[in-house]
Amino acid sequence: MPLIIETLVIGAGPAGLTAAYTLSKAGHDVVVLEADPVYVGGISRTASYKGFLFDIGGHRFFSKSREIVDLWNEILPDDFIERPRLSRIYYGGKFYSYPLKAFEALRNLGVLQSAACVASFGWAKLFPVRNPKTFHQWVRNNFGERLFSIFFKTYTEKVWGMDCDDISADWAAQRIKGLDLFAAVMDGLRRSLGLNRGKGGAKSLIESFRYPRRGPGMMWDAAARKIRGFGGKIEMDRAVCGLARDEETGLWTVTARDAAGVVQTYVARRVISSAPIRDLMRAIKPAPISQLHARELKYRDFLTVVLIGRSDIVLPDNWVYIHDPSVKVGRVQNFRSWSPEMLPDEASTCLGLEYFCFEGDGLWTSSDEDLAELAKKEIAKIGLMRAEDVVDATVVRQPKAYPVYDEDYASHVTTIRREIALRYPELHLVGRNGMHKYNNQDHAMMTGLLTALNILAGETLYDVWQVNEDAEYGEQGPSGAQEALASVRMVPRRAA
Ligand SMILES: Cc1cc2nc3c(=O)[nH]c(=O)nc-3n(C[C@H](O)[C@H](O)[C@H](O)COP(=O)(O)OP(=O)(O)OC[C@H]3O[C@@H](n4cnc5c(N)ncnc54)[C@H](O)[C@@H]3O)c2cc1C
Known part of the structure; x- marks a missing residue:
């Protein structure tokens, strides 16, 4: 029988590595199994290609939680840089500052369109849709039909692959909470008049952010090194495919497969899982009762086409939201603006064109060559780089980039949580x-x-499910419009 591991962690992303870091630092026996053969960091990894570095998305380091900021500084004390933040929206052949600047928006939209926006806002306030059920109705009630169609509809539909009439109003209320039109207009006016500099406050005002100089992966590589230094183990190329709990001993037998198909077996007292719930529940044998619910959980996938070249078009933005319906690309990342160290030289340009898709759909299954051609055509159309200036390209696919909040997801998760708490007390769910x-x-x-603190204490001090319950922060949304402050607090259960 293999040695008994105190805690086995599934996944070396931010959640799994933070648990392993906290446990191993306290001298606790911990083994992390990571499916990826090369990278730690999960969705927050930094991928590399011929010396060019890029994120999956673009990962700002921002937290309201002192504990997390302290952890970042502890793990990566010397490598953070402060970056100016600039992001714009591309719509109808024009660029709009994001967050919006009132006079610029007025200029771009023109007097007639602006007046129509105001009128449709007034109309929506006078005649709201009662009990709004859909994303469309909710946004229309709060911003008016005209603004909905310009700043919410296309981007939201690109991100979620769903019609705004099929996305629930609850989701809008949660993601756009805190952003009211009056505040946005006042903020836009202050921006136009240059009165916002140096102010803290709402997240939409944040004009710079912290970033590891060679991307977020730097944080997670450092975390992995430290975990190993504390005596913890991280095994790469280990995709967990089976979990079975011995009813008598309570021990978990965990099996993991490598790329060659070889299966390794581990025995652990407890398991922390950051694997997608759907995969985890499928791996547990015998099948949990709530496996049927897990099967209903849905995900949105994501791919980045990285275009490398030499371009004389000046692009100051970190990223640009592409609301324009005439192209499929949803967002363009400009990696030099994130950090000059993301590129191997001073002359190259490296842009990441982000496409939201479903695993197995036309975009996802397109060849890398076809995707590069599409991206070249679209970047030229938007005017951010000429097609002939592109000299190389690569594609990074990210399955399950977004857990989908459809109408039923919450009740499925509740059922699964209940069964896990009852039948598998030593199985802990963490992460996205x-x-x-x-x-x-x-x-x-x-x-x-x-989760690690609960394990070290030997009792449930903290309710992990409270984290992010009232959060108002998302890395995107209607142009990331609801970038309110993250609300991560350590709430002891007894005090809560
Ligand atoms: C486009 C985009 C932009 C983002 N921007 C930001 C941002 O600006 N700032 C920010 O803070 N956050 C951002 N995020 C969110 C951030 O990426 C996630 O919150 C974070 O990576 C979640 O960490 P995690 O450990 O829970 O999950 P993941 O990052 O998904 O890591 C899970 C790990 O588990 C592994 N795994 C899965 N299944 C198995 C298995 N069966 N066996 C073994 N290993 C397995 C995976 O390979 C992965 O390494 C962004 C996300 C996206 C998609």
Whole structure:
């Protein structure tokens, strides 16, 4: 029989590594199994290609939680840089500052369109849709039909692959909470008049962010090194495919497969899982009763076409939201603006064109060559780089980038949680897909941290499911419009 591991962690993303870091630092025996053969960091990894570095998305390091910021500084004390933030929206052949600047928006939209926006806002306020059920109705009630169609509809539909009439109003209320039109207009006016500099406050005002100089992967490589230094183990190329709990001893037998198909077996007292709930529940044998619910959980996938070249078009933005319906690309990342160290030389340009898709759909299954051609055509159309200036391209696919919040997801997750709490007390769910929570690194880390603290204490001090319950922060949305402050707090259960 293999040695008994105290805690086995599934996944070396932010959640899994934070749990392993906290446990191993306290001298606790911990083994992390990671499916990826090369990268730690999960969705927050930094991929590399011929010396060019890029994120899956673009990962700002921002947290309201002192504990998480302290952890970042502890793990990566010397490598953070402060970056100016600039992002714009591309719509109808024009660029709009994001967050919006009132006079610029007025100029771009023109007097007539602006007046129509105001009128449709007034109309929506006078005649709201009663009990709004859909995303469309909710946004229309709060911003008016005209603004909905310009700043919410196309981008939201690109991101979720669903019609705004099929997305629930609850989701809008949660993601856009805190952003009211009056505040946005006042903020836009202040921006136009240059009165916003140096102010803290609402997240939409944040004009710079912290970033590891060679991308977020730097954080997770450092975390992995430290975990190993504390005596913890991280095994790469180990995709967990089976879990079975011995009813008598309570021990878990965990099997993991490598790329060659070889299966390894581990025995552990407890398991922390950051794997997608759907995969985890499928791996548990005998099948949990709530496996049927897990099968209903849905995900949105994501791919980046990285275009490398030499371009004389000046692009100051970190990223640009592409609301224009005439192209499929949803967002363009400009990696030099994130950090000059993301590129191997000073002359190259490296842009990441982000496409939201479903695993197996036309975009996902297109060849890399076809995707590069599409991206070249679209970037030229938007005017951010000429097609002939592109000299190389690569594609990175990210399955399950977003857990989908459809009408039923919450009740499925509740049923699964209940069964796990009852039947598998030593199985802990953490992280984004691990808890089916649309959260950021800091939230994912907080769930890992609190789980580790509970384990070290030998009792449930913290309710991990409270993390992000009232969060108002998302890395995107209607142009990331609802970038309110993250609300991650360590709430002891007894005090809560
Ligand atoms: C486009 C985009 C932009 C984002 N921007 C930001 C941002 O600006 N700031 C921010 O803070 N956050 C951002 N995020 C969110 C951030 O990426 C996630 O919150 C974070 O990576 C979640 O960490 P995690 O450990 O829960 O999950 P993941 O990052 O998904 O890591 C899970 C790990 O588990 C592994 N795994 C899965 N299944 C198995 C298995 N069966 N066996 C073994 N290993 C397995 C995976 O390979 C992966 O390494 C962004 C996300 C996206 C998609």
